Amino acid sequence: MNVHDSFQDSDRVAAHAAGGAVEPQLPSGGIDLDFIFHFARRRFWVILSSVLFMCGIGLTYFMASPEPYVAKAVLKIDTRKFQLFQQPTSLGDQLVDAGADVESHLEALKSENLALKVISELHLADDAEFGHATAIPMISNLFETRKPESDSWRIRNALRIFEKRCTIERQGVFLIAINCESANAERSAQIANAVAQAYIAQQLDAKYEVTRQGSKWLEGRIRELRIQVSAAEKAVIDYKAEHKIVDAGNGRPITEQQLTDLNNRLTAARTKTSEMRARLDRINAALNNPAGTNVINATANEALSNQLISKLRTQYLDLAAREAEWSEKYGRDHLAAANLRDNMRRVVASILNELQRLREVYKSDYEFARENEGLINKQLQGAIVESQSSNGALVALAELETSAATYKTLYDNFVKRYSEATEQQSFPYTEARVVTEAMPPIKRGETYRKRLLIAAMMPFIGLALGIGLGALLDFLDRGFRTSSQIETMLGLACIDLVPLQGDPVNKTENKYPPTIVRTSLMSSKLGIVSTVIEQPFSRFSEAMRTIKLAADLNGISAQRVVGITSAVPDEGKSTIAAALAVSIAQVGRRVILVDCDLRNPSLSRAIAPSSDVGILEVLSGKVALDHALIEDLFLSMALLPVACKSRISDSSELLSSSATKTLFEGLRNSYDYVIVDLPPLAPIVDVRATTHFVDSYLLVVQWGGTSKSIVRHALGRAPQVYERVVGAVLNKVNLKALNLYNESHSQYYYHKAYRRYGYTD
Numbered sequence: 001m002n003v004h005d006s007f008q009d010s011d012r013v014a015a016h017a018a019g020g021a022v023e024p025q026l027p028s029g030g031i032d033l034d035f036i037f038h039f040a041r042r043r044f045w046v047i048l049s050s051v052l053f054m055c056g057i058g059l060t061y062f063m064a065s066p067e068p069y070v071a072k073a074v075l076k077i078d079t080r081k082f083q084l085f086q087q088p089t090s091l092g093d094q095l096v097d098a099g100a101d102v103e104s105h106l107e108a109l110k111s112e113n114l115a116l117k118v119i120s121e122l123h124l125a126d127d128a129e130f131g132h133a134t135a136i137p138m139i140s141n142l143f144e145t146r147k148p149e150s151d152s153w154r155i156r157n158a159l160r161i162f163e164k165r166c167t168i169e170r171q172g173v174f175l176i177a178i179n180c181e182s183a184n185a186e187r188s189a190q191i192a193n194a195v196a197q198a199y200i201a202q203q204l205d206a207k208y209e210v211t212r213q214g215s216k217w218l219e220g221r222i223r224e225l226r227i228q229v230s231a232a233e234k235a236v237i238d239y240k241a242e243h244k245i246v247d248a249g250n251g252r253p254i255t256e257q258q259l260t261d262l263n264n265r266l267t268a269a270r271t272k273t274s275e276m277r278a279r280l281d282r283i284n285a286a287l288n289n290p291a292g293t294n295v296i297n298a299t300a301n302e303a304l305s306n307q308l309i310s311k312l313r314t315q316y317l318d319l320a321a322r323e324a325e326w327s328e329k330y331g332r333d334h335l336a337a338a339n340l341r342d343n344m345r346r347v348v349a350s351i352l353n354e355l356q357r358l359r360e361v362y363k364s365d366y367e368f369a370r371e372n373e374g375l376i377n378k379q380l381q382g383a384i385v386e387s388q389s390s391n392g393a394l395v396a397l398a399e400l401e402t403s404a405a406t407y408k409t410l411y412d413n414f415v416k417r418y419s420e421a422t423e424q425q426s427f428p429y430t431e432a433r434v435v436t437e438a439m440p441p442i443k444r445g446e447t448y449r450k451r452l453l454i455a456a457m458m459p460f461i462g463l464a465l466g467i468g469l470g471a472l473l474d475f476l477d478r479g480f481r482t483s484s485q486i487e488t489m490l491g492l493a494c495i496d497l498v499p500l501q502g503d504p505v506n507k508t509e510n511k512y513p514p515t516i517v518r519t520s521l522m523s524s525k526l527g528i529v530s531t532v533i534e535q536p537f538s539r540f541s542e543a544m545r546t547i548k549l550a551a552d553l554n555g556i557s558a559q560r561v562v563g564i565t566s567a568v569p570d571e572g573k574s575t576i577a578a579a580l581a582v583s584i585a586q587v588g589r590r591v592i593l594v595d596c597d598l599r600n601p602s603l604s605r606a607i608a609p610s611s612d613v614g615i616l617e618v619l620s621g622k623v624a625l626d627h628a629l630i631e632d633l634f635l636s637m638a639l640l641p642v643a644c645k646s647r648i649s650d651s652s653e654l655l656s657s658s659a660t661k662t663l664f665e666g667l668r669n670s671y672d673y674v675i676v677d678l679p680p681l682a683p684i685v686d687v688r689a690t691t692h693f694v695d696s697y698l699l700v701v702q703w704g705g706t707s708k709s710i711v712r713h714a715l716g717r718a719p720q721v722y723e724r725v726v727g728a729v730l731n732k733v734n735l736k737a738l739n740l741y742n743e744s745h746s747q748y749y750y751h752k753a754y755r756r757y758g759y760t761d
Contacts, residue, residue: 039470039474042470042474042741043466043467043469043470043473043474046466046469046470046473047463047466047467047469047470048466049466050462050463050465050466050469051459051462051463051466052462053462054458054459054461054462054465055458055459055462057458058454058455058456058457058458058459059455059458061451061454061455061458062451062452062454062455068165068181068182068183068188069181069182069183069184069185069187069188069440069441069443070179070180070181070188070441071179071180071182071185071188071189071191071192071438071439071440071441072177072178072179072180072192072436072438073177073178073180073192073193073195073196073434073436073437073438074171074175074176074177074178074434074435074436075105075109075175075176075177075178075196075199075200075432075433075434075435076174076175076176076432076433076434076435077101077102077105077174077175077176077431077432078174078431078433101431102170102173102174102176103170105176105431105432106168106170106176108199109168109176109178109195109199110168112159114195114198114199114202115159115162115163115166116155116159117198117202118162118191118194118195118198119155119158119159119162121194121198122190122191122194124158124162124191125151125154125155125157125158126154127158129182129183129184129187130157130158130161130162131154131157131158131161165180165181165182166178166179166180166181166191166192166195167179175435176432178192178195178196178438179192180192180195180438185440185441185442186440188438188440188441189438189439189440189441190438192438193434193437193438196434196437196438197434199432200430200432200433200434203430203431203432204430207430215418215422218414218417218418219418221414222411222414222415222418225407225410225411225414226411228407228411229404229407229408229411232400232403232404232407232408233404235400235403235404236397236400236401236404239396239397239400240397258383259380259383259384262376262379262380262383263380265376266373266376266377266380269369269372269373269376269377270373272369272372272373273366273369273370273372273373276362276365276366276369277366279362279366280359280362280363280366283355283358283359283362284359286355287352287355287356287359306354306358308354309351309354309355309358312347312350312351312354313351315347316344316347316348316351319340319343319344319347320344322340323337323340323341323344326340477704478707478708478709479702479703479704479705479706479707479708480701480703480704480706480708480711480730481703481704481738481741482738482741483497483730485708486701486728486730489708489712490699490711490712490715490728492699492725492727492728493550493726493727493728494727494728494729494730495546495547495550495698495726495727495728495729496542496543496546496547496729496730497543497703497729497730497733497738498540498543498572498576498729498730498731498732498733499539499540499543499732499733499734499735500703500732500733500734500735501531501540529575529578529579529582530582531579532544532579532582532583532586533582533586536586539735540579541583543729544576544579544580544582544583545583547576547580547583547698547729548580548583548584550726550727551673551696551698551726560672560673560674560695560696561664561667561668561674561676561693561694561695561696562580562673562674562675562676562694562695562696562697562698562726563596563676563678563687563690563694563696563697563698564576564577564580564675564676564677564678564697564698564700565678565679565680565681565687565697565698565699565700565721566680566681566699566700566701566702566706567680567681567682567699567701567706567710567711567714567715568680568682568683568706568710568714569600569680569683570702570705571680571700571701571702571705571706571731571732572700572702572731572732573677573678573680573700573731574595574597574602574603574606574677575731576698576700576729576731577593577603577675577676577677578593578603578607578677580675580698581593581637581673581675582635582637584637584672584673584675585632585635585636585637586635588636589636589672589673590636590637590670590671590672590673591636591637591638591671591672591673591674591675592629592637592638592639592640592667592670592671592673592674592675593637593638593639593640593675593677594615594639594640594664594667594674594675594676594677595614595615595639595640595641595642595677596615596642596655596676596677596678596679596686596690597642597677597678597679597686598615598616598642598644598648598651598654598655598679598686599647599648599651599679599684599686600647600679601641601642601644603641603677604639604641604642604643607630607639607641608630608639608641611628611630611641611643612643613627613628613643614628614640614641614642614643614644615628615640615641615642615663616642616643616644616648616654617643618640618663619654619657619659619660619663625640625663625666628640628641628643638671651679651684651686652684652685652686652688652689653689655686655689655690656689656690656692660693661692661693664693665693676690676694678690678694678697680714681714681715681717681718681721682710682713682714687718687721688717688718688720688721691720691721691724694724695724696724696725696726697721697724697725697726698725698726698727698728698729699711699715699725699727699728699729700728700729700731701728701729701730701731702731702732703730703731703732703733703734703738704734704737705732
């Protein structure tokens with residue numbers, strides 16, 4: 001059987017419930033209202049103290065923090081009107097840029113540098129109002145870690161308070177509000193205006209410094225460019241002189257201009273030569289075919305430019321018309337017609353003569369045109385050769401001119417920029433301007449709601465703190481407080497809760513006859529155990545009877561050996577063993593109380609400190625059992641003590657020996673009950689050595705004293721003992737404190753109805 005698993009086994013709890021009532025448990029995952037109620041009652045004073053403490057702090061804060069005055073200054077950020085030297089942009093770009101600019105100004109207004117400048121100008125570090133970080137100076141002084149007289153500390157402290165009391169926020173698109181709090185109305189307005197003016201001055205200084213630095217850099221750059229422009233232009237002039245490149249006046253070299261002119265002249269000369277050749281060819285064609293009609297037709301073009309030919313041609317055409325008319329009237333052979341034909345032949349001869357003369361003239365003109373064309377062509381070829389030789393020089397010249405033009409353009413641009421920078425430097429401006437100056441407010445601000453909210457939150461904070469402290473105390477409380485914890489965590493039935501007992505005091509209402517006088521050695525040393533005899537109706541006595549009943553119900557035979565043990569020492573197991581034995585003996589049953597705590601026989605030292613023999617002598621055979629027993633004179637009860645004066649190391653061997661088993665077999669036959677006081681489970685292994693002669697065990701757990709983990713660990717190491725445990729007894733219970741953990745126990749022990757049945761305490 002797995003002992004650790006059996007701690008959570010509900011069947012195990014039900015089996016042990018025969019010896020003690022098991023309280024009902026809430027379903028898994030439900031809200032345990034009883035636990036919450038008991039926790040509140042248990043930690044009531046802790047929670048109440050925490051709530052009252054935090055209420056006091058909240059009330060002190062509310063009363064001690066005065067309502068400040070709030071002054072407001074408004075800045076306007078507008079970049080559109082300062083585009084004097086910039087290119088115009090679209091409306092959408094302006095709005096986007098403006099939004100980004102306003103955010104930049106907003107962050108700049110929140111900077112530490114600006115705050116430190118205002119603090120320095122107004123000497124806020126020396127102002128008592130800015131000397132503490134909280135509304136209550138005495139509380140603030142408790143948290144100061146540096147000397148107040150340190151200048152750096154005072155400045156940093158003033159900066160921290162300034163950042164809390166001066167808030168910067170955006171209003172609309174282009175407006176920024178500066179809100180400053182102070183206990184003095186004039187001071188709040190002074191601080192708000194100082195922040196606005198300091199920011200404007202900071203912007204002006206920054207722009208002036210940027211412009212000054214830019215102008216200084218531009219001056220140096222302009223000087224460099226001026227030198228470079230001069231050098232580039234000089235290089236162009238020197239190169240032209242070296243390569244004899246002359247400008248034609250239109251930006252082109254003279255060689256290129258000459259080449260163009262010669263080309264045009266050659267074209268004109270070729271055209272003229274062609275014309276001369278065409279006129280000469282027409283005359284040659286007319287002269288080569290002297291027929292009259294061909295000559296007249298061939299000279300039609302020449303007649304336009306030659307008056308003689310034109311006149312002769314007109315005569316020829318007139319004669320031809322008359323000859324044709326007369327030949328038609330009088331016949332071709334008529335004399336007049338023949339004369340006209342003769343005249344026509346003479347006119348053609350004259351035309352031929354004139355054409356021959358013109359041919360010579362045209363031939364001369366043609367030859368002159370050819371010679372002129374050849375001359376021009378020769379000049380053109382020479383110009384081409386000269387132009388080809390100067391092309392390389394022109395390419396290099398073009399590069400020099402381009403470089404000079406580039407430097408010239410850069411120089412002009414920088415001169416323009418320098419002029420703009422000079423104008424900006426002489427005309428300082430900033431994008432921020434004050435549109436509303438802060439005025440001293442006539443009434444205080446309305447932060448009382450915030451202070452009231454903080455004060456109202458303090459009770460809830462105190463409640464949370466109290467609950468947390470209470471939970472911490474419960475967490476640190478590792479002991480068992482209720483029977484349900486025994487049953488849930490150990491899987492054992494909680495047989496009963498034994499109240500914490502003091503030394504017994506004889507009461508007048510004692511029912512025992514006063515003639516009974518206890519004179520036996522054991523009876524006189526019972527101490528607290530005597531409560532069972534002296535106060536039979538006490539809760540302690542009732543608890544012993546409950547334990548006996550659980551042992552009876554759990555037993556399987558008439559003879560029973562019950563071992564009383566605990567997890568650790570000082571849990572009251574010896575007292576429970578003695579009280580249980582006395583309770584059983586009171587009803588006339590034969591019972592023997594055996595002290596088997598061989599290493600620490602506290603029971604024997606309390607009841608029979610002068611015993612010379614005991615269980616060790618019986619086991620070793622030195623004495624008989626009858627000589628080692630101590631019997632009570634009035635109760636059928638005996639004690640087998642331990643008479644050892646020193647600790648023994650082999651106690652577990654003695655308990656597991658066959659002699660011990662034989663001894664207890666004899667005790668079974670002689671007594672109705674054998675109550676065995678055993679050592680604790682956790683420190684030593686002696687209890688595990690008793691399983692061969694102990695029928696059942698009773699576990700004693702000190703209320704609120706024994707750690708839960710220790711008890712679980714001790715039982716886990718002794719599985720055979722755990723299987724025979726009848727149940728657990730929660731001992732030394734403070735009944736008044738128990739009421740804070742489980743109200744049902746309080747009702748059980750304190751309800752007045754139970755007094756009718758004889759409870760005396």
